[in-house]
Amino acid sequence: MNALVKDPILWTDVGAVTDVPIRGSRRVPTAEGDIAIFRTGDGKVFALRDRCPHKGGPLSQGIVHGHAVTCPLHNWSIELATGEPMGADRGKGCAPVVPLEVRDGRLLLGRI
Amino acid sequence: MGKEKLVVIGNGMAGCRAVQEVLKRDPDRYDITIFGAEPRVNYDRIMLSPVLAGEKSFADIVINDEAWYADNRIVLHAGAKVEAVDRAAKVVSVEDGRKVPYDRLILAVGSDPIRLPLPGADLPGVVTFRDLDDVEAMIAAAKPGAKAVVIGGGLLGIEAAYGLSKRGMSATVVHLMDVLMERQLDASAGFLLTEALAGKGVETVLEAQSEEILGANGRVSGLRLKDGRVLDCDLLVMAVGIRPNSALAKAAGLDVNRGVVVDDTLRTSDPAIYAIGECVEHRGQCYGLVAPIWEMCRTLGEALTDGRATYEGSSLSTRLKVSGVDVFSAGKHLGGEGCEDIVFRDAGRGVYKRIVLEDGKVAGAVLFGDAADGGWYFDLMKSGEDVAGFRETLVFGQAATEGLRGLDPSAAVAAMADTAEVCGCNGVCKGEITTAIADQGLTTLESVRAVTKASASCGTCTPLVEKLLKLSLGDAFQVQTGPKPVCGCTHRGHDEVRQRIVAEELKSIPAAMQALEWTTPDGCSSCRPALNYYLVCAWPGDYRDDKQSRFINERVHANIQKDGTYSVVPRMWGGVTSADELRAIADVVDKFDIPTVKVTGGQRIDLLGVKKDDLPAVWADLNKAGMVSGHAYAKGLRTVKTCVGTDWCRFGTQDSTGLGVRLEKFMWGSWSPAKVKLAVSGCPRNCAEATCKDIGVICVDSGYEIHIGGAAGLHIKGTEILTKVATEDEALWAICAVMQFYRENAWYLERIYKWMDRIGLDAIKAQVEDPDARRALYDRFSYSQRFYRIDPWAERVAGRDSHEFNPLSRRMEFEPA
Secondary structure, eight states, X not given: OGGGSOOSSEEEEEEEGGGSOTTEEEEEOOTTOOEEEEEOTTSOEEEEESOOTTTOOOGGGSEEETTEEEOXXXXXXXXXXXXXXXXXXXXXXXXXXXXXXXXXXXXXXXEO | OOOEEEEEEOOSHHHHHHHHHHHHHOTTSEEEEEEESSSSOEEOGGGHHHHHTTSSOHHHHEEEOHHHHHHTTXXXXXXXXXXXXXXXXXXXXXXTSOEEEOSEEEEOOOEEEOOOOOTTTTSTTEEESSSHHHHHHHHHHOOTTOEEEEEOOSHHHHHHHHHHHHTTOEEEEEOSSSSTTTTTOOHHHHHHHHHHHHHTTEEEEOSOOEEEEEEETTEEEEEEETTSXXXXXXXXXXXXXXXXXXXXXXXXXXOBXXXXXXXXXXXXXXXXXXXXXXXXXXXXXXXXXXXXXHHHHHHHXXXXXXXXXXXXXXXXXXXXXXXXXXXEEEEOTTOOTTEEEEEEEETTTTEEEEEEEEXXXXXEEEEESOOTTHHHHHHHHHHTOBOGGGHHHHTTOHHHHHHHTTOOTTHHXXXXXXXXXXXXXXXXXXXXXXXXXXXXXXXXXXXXXXXXXXXXXXXXTHHHHHHHHHHHHGGGOOOOOSSOBSSTTOSOBHHHHHHHHHHTTOOSHHHHHHHTTOSSSSOOTTHHHHHHHHHHHHOTTTSOOOGGGSOHHHHHTSEEOTTSOEEEOBOOGGGOOOHHHHHHHHHHHHHTTOOEEEEOTTSSEEEEEEOGGGHHHHHHHHHHTTOOBOOTTSSBEEEEEEOOHHHHOSSOOSOHHHHHHHHHHHHTTOBOSSOEEEEEESSTTOTTOGGGSSEEEEEETTEEEEEEOOEESSSEEOOEEEEEESSHHHHHHHHHHHHHHHHHHSOTTOOHHHHHHHHOHHHHHHHHHSHHHHHHHHHHHHHHXXXXXXXXXXXXXXXXXXXXXXXXXOTTSSOOO
């Protein structure tokens, strides 16, 4: 029976994990705007909509530290796992998380 | 049904704080509109003194920026004066004719500074000290060497005089009474304060009654006292007190005495109208300090959300915000009948403490020179605890007293309620701080400041925040003493980090973080760029630049704009260009559809709105025409502005254009702690505006004056003369030497003028005027330039870092089939 349950998410291979620099980010353009894929110092990857909840700054251009990125426009720090602002700006909106999986070293971005 | 309309008149500390207190309890209850007479967002008025003294900027004291109003859907009318309140119709009318209805109205209109009705009081140059406009007027008048007189020796007058003296003026406080701050201090502390101020360049004239303000050439020129003395001045500040602003309330027919009369729920005589802050009279008392205002706002927040709190008046304590002069006062500072005093003096340290006891309880305190225990005495006073049991040690402070009683010094902090306020400036309670420490794993003072804003403004609650960290973390927390840490990832300061990178030959960011015991795995966006720069500077040729520790502009060699596009500025050597270069720029603009072309202040051309993907192709075309990066994005050498000098100008004394081009061709590409702008003027008429640059040259008949430390941005500062040399070669050596000394010595993001303020012009002169030191600095700069004088654009045109400019994948650009 389980074999018949279709994965509701449509996955797209967008490149290799190693294409994203450590403590860095790459962007993937989509019809609804860019998605930012981050790779942290400990090798984890995260994907968020590439828009800071503050003024829409491109998070993919920020400095990645720990599991967070600092927006290049006004220095808001955004938690990569949730897309939420950290510190005193917590609770002021969020950058939506995009489904991301790693299979065999490849990055798969999800669309529901 | 629509929400109730809450209208607040007053965008100051009380008005906004009241709104915050309401939002905290019930964010969706009201449609909120705020009217402010000042054309700006809400800022921390008590911090105007440090702004005047140049210790903080306006940006530092903003409490709520525009985003706060937007995020909470508050309509702000800044610069809109409310003229009348129609209580029958429940409508306020604005000066521009608009009418805004309310269901509930808060008056938070503050107070007006009192202007003494002296002859000459309306002369230009006579100001009060109340808002940012006053501060700006004072700063504008504060020319070094000019004289200021401040009438009023209270808290505000002393802070104003201190600020003006920090700005280079000679300031005199004129006070009617025989003791400064007589409402807070006794004669002994007042005397010590007079002495301490004299040490900071502020003179005091006591028992002086002002009679007439004198003018000359249509401006204030002096103050005549009743005894005939005349004090010359170019600026006169009246700081003699405040008067509650009650005109609006009176006109609306509300009960008004000295201030707008309110009951214990802060309601006026109209049940739909509340009043808070300095405009209020509560139980016969008017307040001019921030702590009671916060207490009123809390009560009002409750009242407007159906709570039951009441305001029963406030006990007052005062601290003076003058750097290096610790003064605290609370309660019955003069003692009186039935009171006893405990007094402690330490002449060597300039410390005076007086604790006033009444019925075995603390009834007041005056502390001078060491005010760290002020909060503790104030707490004892408010709680009414019987102190007879530890009276012997009381005057030595909390640590000594509780240590001798065998108590854990953190016990008092532990006993504080979660709702007790720790930081008065930002209104942060104990519970918020301890929760942040626990939930977010905070371990340093800096990180608590970043997350909660506690102790981030005036800093007087710092010891308490440190105690809370100690309480939460135990021995894992080390109190920070000494220099300010680089960021929340370390407790070490910039100087120590720089010295140890060189001394211990640390040559990578991980090596530096390991050796210097960083507390986070890979730093943060503050410390990583700093460490990267320190390594670039210390190890040219050896160190491999860490791109991921560069701010985006330095990573992609262009300036990010608010919409995520970039601006491109090619170098124009000394501001000189040619038909070929201009043609190439024009072609690039057409080819890439660049929306804006702008001439910069640094004699170059800025191409704005370039798409990131286009950057390498834009650079390739500019490269082909011989142009390279202008580093307009860099913490490094930016522009060298010149005038035409002896080439064309009939006044020119030297070849200023040639020297500018030579300097730029030698120094371009160098990284520095913050941006560095140069200019060379061919004569003292100074058409290249060299005296507001980081480094400037003024050519004179006999040679070249080298200036440093100018700025014309957030701060405006003229340069100071570093040295004078006879030849162009020597000018180049001296400038490269000072650049290298700055590169090796300053803290990351510290402009030359700030660095110069910190270490002193003489320390810089000593390096540049000693031929051996100058030579060694010049040689190190030249060596470093072998590695950094390269065009980053050409490297990227050739393919370096191509991933920066290309998307990872274009497979998701279109909707799935």
